[in-house]
Amino acid sequence: MKVSLFATCLTNALYPDVDLTMAKILKHLGHSVDVPEGQVCCGQIAFNSGYVDDAREVARTLIDAFERSEVVVGPSGSCIAMIHHYYPTLFEKEPSYLKKAEDLIHKSYEFTQFVVDVLKKPDLGAQYKAKATYHPSCHATRLLGIGEAPLKLLQHVKGLELLPLPEAQLCCGFGGTFSVKMPKISEAMVAEKAQHVLDSGADILLGLDMGCLMNISGYLEKINKPVKTMHIIQLLGEGMKS
Amino acid sequence: MTMYNQTTDERVDKALANSFLRQATRRATDRLRNNKYKASAELGNWEEWRAAGEAIRKNVISNLDYYLNQLIEQMEKRGVHVHLAKTPADAVTVVRNIVSEHNAKNVLKSKSMISEEIHLNHALEEDGIDVVETDLGEYIIQIAGEPPSHIIVPAMHKTRQQVADLFEPIAGHALSSDTPTLTRFVRTQMREKFLRGDIGITGCNFAVASTGSIVMVTNEGNGRMVSTLPRVQITLMGMERIVPSFRELDILLNLLARSATGQRFSSYTTILTPPKNTADPDGPEEYHLVILDHNRSEILGDKLFRSSLNCIRCGACFNVCPVYRQLGGHAYGSVYSGPIGSVITPLLEKDWKKWGHLPYFSSLCGACSEACPVRIPLHDLLVKLRMRKTQSGHTPQVERQIFKAYRYFFTREKTLRRALRLGAHLQRPFVRNQRITGGPPPLSNWTNSRTLPMVAPKPFMQLWADLKNKR
Numbered sequence: 001m002k003v004s005l006f007a008t009c010l011t012n013a014l015y016p017d018v019d020l021t022m023a024k025i026l027k028h029l030g031h032s033v034d035v036p037e038g039q040v041c042c043g044q045i046a047f048n049s050g051y052v053d054d055a056r057e058v059a060r061t062l063i064d065a066f067e068r069s070e071v072v073v074g075p076s077g078s079c080i081a082m083i084h085h086y087y088p089t090l091f092e093k094e095p096s097y098l099k100k101a102e103d104l105i106h107k108s109y110e111f112t113q114f115v116v117d118v119l120k121k122p123d124l125g126a127q128y129k130a131k132a133t134y135h136p137s138c139h140a141t142r143l144l145g146i147g148e149a150p151l152k153l154l155q156h157v158k159g160l161e162l163l164p165l166p167e168a169q170l171c172c173g174f175g176g177t178f179s180v181k182m183p184k185i186s187e188a189m190v191a192e193k194a195q196h197v198l199d200s201g202a203d204i205l206l207g208l209d210m211g212c213l214m215n216i217s218g219y220l221e222k223i224n225k226p227v228k229t230m231h232i233i234q235l236l237g238e239g240m241k242s
Numbered sequence: 243m244t245m246y247n248q249t250t251d252e253r254v255d256k257a258l259a260n261s262f263l264r265q266a267t268r269r270a271t272d273r274l275r276n277n278k279y280k281a282s283a284e285l286g287n288w289e290e291w292r293a294a295g296e297a298i299r300k301n302v303i304s305n306l307d308y309y310l311n312q313l314i315e316q317m318e319k320r321g322v323h324v325h326l327a328k329t330p331a332d333a334v335t336v337v338r339n340i341v342s343e344h345n346a347k348n349v350l351k352s353k354s355m356i357s358e359e360i361h362l363n364h365a366l367e368e369d370g371i372d373v374v375e376t377d378l379g380e381y382i383i384q385i386a387g388e389p390p391s392h393i394i395v396p397a398m399h400k401t402r403q404q405v406a407d408l409f410e411p412i413a414g415h416a417l418s419s420d421t422p423t424l425t426r427f428v429r430t431q432m433r434e435k436f437l438r439g440d441i442g443i444t445g446c447n448f449a450v451a452s453t454g455s456i457v458m459v460t461n462e463g464n465g466r467m468v469s470t471l472p473r474v475q476i477t478l479m480g481m482e483r484i485v486p487s488f489r490e491l492d493i494l495l496n497l498l499a500r501s502a503t504g505q506r507f508s509s510y511t512t513i514l515t516p517p518k519n520t521a522d523p524d525g526p527e528e529y530h531l532v533i534l535d536h537n538r539s540e541i542l543g544d545k546l547f548r549s550s551l552n553c554i555r556c557g558a559c560f561n562v563c564p565v566y567r568q569l570g571g572h573a574y575g576s577v578y579s580g581p582i583g584s585v586i587t588p589l590l591e592k593d594w595k596k597w598g599h600l601p602y603f604s605s606l607c608g609a610c611s612e613a614c615p616v617r618i619p620l621h622d623l624l625v626k627l628r629m630r631k632t633q634s635g636h637t638p639q640v641e642r643q644i645f646k647a648y649r650y651f652f653t654r655e656k657t658l659r660r661a662l663r664l665g666a667h668l669q670r671p672f673v674r675n676q677r678i679t680g681g682p683p684p685l686s687n688w689t690n691s692r693t694l695p696m697v698a699p700k701p702f703m704q705l706w707a708d709l710k711n712k713r
Contacts, residue, residue: 015698016701037703040653040654042710045648048606048647050601050630051645051649052632054646058648058653059651062654138609142607142612143608171605175606180684185603186691
């Protein structure tokens with residue numbers, strides 16, 4: 001299969017290794033990988049802040065970039081959820097782009113969803129000896145309905161002990177611009193999430209959205225609690241090296 | 243009601259600093275939420291129930307004029323006085339007039355969010371009327387002089403000890419803070435007040451259009467006392483609180499009780515088809531129904547927000563909201579708090595200056611939409627409110643500039659690459675141990691409580707292009 005990567009703006013700028021590792025894993029699975037030029041962002045940050053016109057232009061750029069792709073895969077439940085959940089309303093008054101948006105919706109997947117549900121490869125032969133817990137990000141879970149896929153990937157990692165995260169369904173307080181627009185409320189939320197992570201007894205916190213992980217790890221670092229935070233892709237990448 | 247004079251920041255700070263409130267809120271919402279999970283799961287097909295509930299509410303709201311007419315016709319036919327109040331002030335005037343016509347001194351109330359919405363107690367107290375809230379939670383916050391912090395559990399933010407302290411001056415001696423003692427105390431107080439009531443004021447959970455009946459659910463039975471003992475009764479309802487017939491009522495009562503408290507049925511479901519029949523041993527002889535609009539007609543005509551009228555006021559969205567969990571209700575500043583309050587308050591009150599913060603009291607995690615028994619897409623409505631606020635020019639100039647810049651750079655990948663390279667240089671003064679630990683606002687809003695990773699020396703798009711060139 002020819003897979004086009006959606007690098008997502010956050011990982012592109014702050015965590016390029018996540019995108020790079022995603023490319024390596026997909027190649028390892030025997031697929032050809034390309035990264036269409038011109039792609040930047042799904043537009044969620046503007047859309048969720050109420051700046052719909054700005055969001056639409058950013059979304060249009062993304063749609064154009066992937067117009068000729070067969071399959072689009074991104075390392076974020078939230079960005080893919082933006083496309084699936086909101087693009088239809090974003091382009092409801094533009095039939096030509098609405099059609100293109102629907103094409104993109106049909107061919108785009110969050111990484112774990114793609115590997116487990118489409119490629120049917122839950123076992124990547126990875127090994128990683130650690131105690132880990134998993135935070136199910138809100139948009140991946142509630143908007144995309146991703147439940148089992150990331151867990152299946154993790155259950156196949158040899159040596160990895162998966163511990164339950166108390167109150168896992170609670171939002172970590174990131175919420176994109178929410179974290180800087182309502183910083184105190186956001187801090188109270190991430191403080192509770194961090195406590196649950198510590199209570200889980202895990203050495204590593206895993207997730208499938210760097211936004212949430214950046215928030216939780218940033219807080220854990222600030223309070224000097226040494227819980228390592230990794231995207232599932234990063235853990236798989238490390239585990240597949242050995 | 244001091245909280246109305248505070249700024250949003252002050253209210254948030256106050257709530258976050260109050261560990262009693264936060265602990266009480268967390269404990270109570272956890273309990274309600276878990277009860278709801280059990281009560282909805284035992285039906286086996288909760289999603290079908292939700293879909294049915296949504297369909298019923300949609301039908302009512304789409305045909306509200308028809309059902310309202312039917313309700314009013316049924317009521318008036320039997321001699322009920324129906325009052326249509328366009329504004330909260332109109333509704334208050336109607337009630338004031340009824341009270342003064344009857345020269346009433348003692349008014350009994352059962353729980354009514356509409357009475358909170360129109361600030362009725364305050365107005366009646368100004369007239370020198372003795373208004374008594376007979377719902378335990380409402381009684382507590384009435385004594386405390388506070389608005390409700392939850393639409394179902396108005397005194398959720400109070401611990402038992404705080405309640406005991408509040409009762410002490412009334413009792414004239416210290417009360418132990420165990421639940422039986424406290425409820426027994428209130429019960430004795432209430433008995434006497436019930437017998438003295440001149441007028442009873444109740445809320446309305448549903449009004450059945452086909453029969454002209456008022457349905458009230460309570461767990462203390464106080465609603466029954468308020469609606470049977472006084473000779474005159476006033477029921478307050480929002481104009482959307484209608485159900486076509488008893489067939490739909492059955493479904494909505496299930497959804498309401500299970501979602502609100504996790505009960506299969508509320509302890510008391512009172513159905514009144516007023517006024518009293520000559521054959522009835524008790525019940526009010528004179529009955530007034532006040533139907534409040536307060537911009538609901540406008541919401542009805544607004545395609546984007548019409549679904550907010552589908553709400554059955556169960557409070558399930560409060561109990562799963564991670565923002566409400568941290569703050570409780572008072573930090574919102576509004577009568578209706580929680581996710582549904584953040585949606586309807588700006589629509590009802592139409593004042594962005596005062597209520598423009600509410601749509602941002604959400605991380606958009608979607609837990610509210612998932613919990614709603616009639617499937618209102620609450621977090622989507624919050625986004626739409628932000629859109630409405632932005633489009634009507636009520637967002638800060640700086641914010642608008644930021645998004646203009648965002649649009650410019652995030653539609654030009656190559657330009658963004660250069661900007662990121664510049665960012666990688668500019669971040670240097672703020673970097674400690676590979677992390678950004680400080681910076682100017684709005685960045686400081688992040689770094690005050692969290693570290694931020696560095697902008698990578700090369701963004702992925704550049705890394706990939708370099709790799710491709712090497713091959």
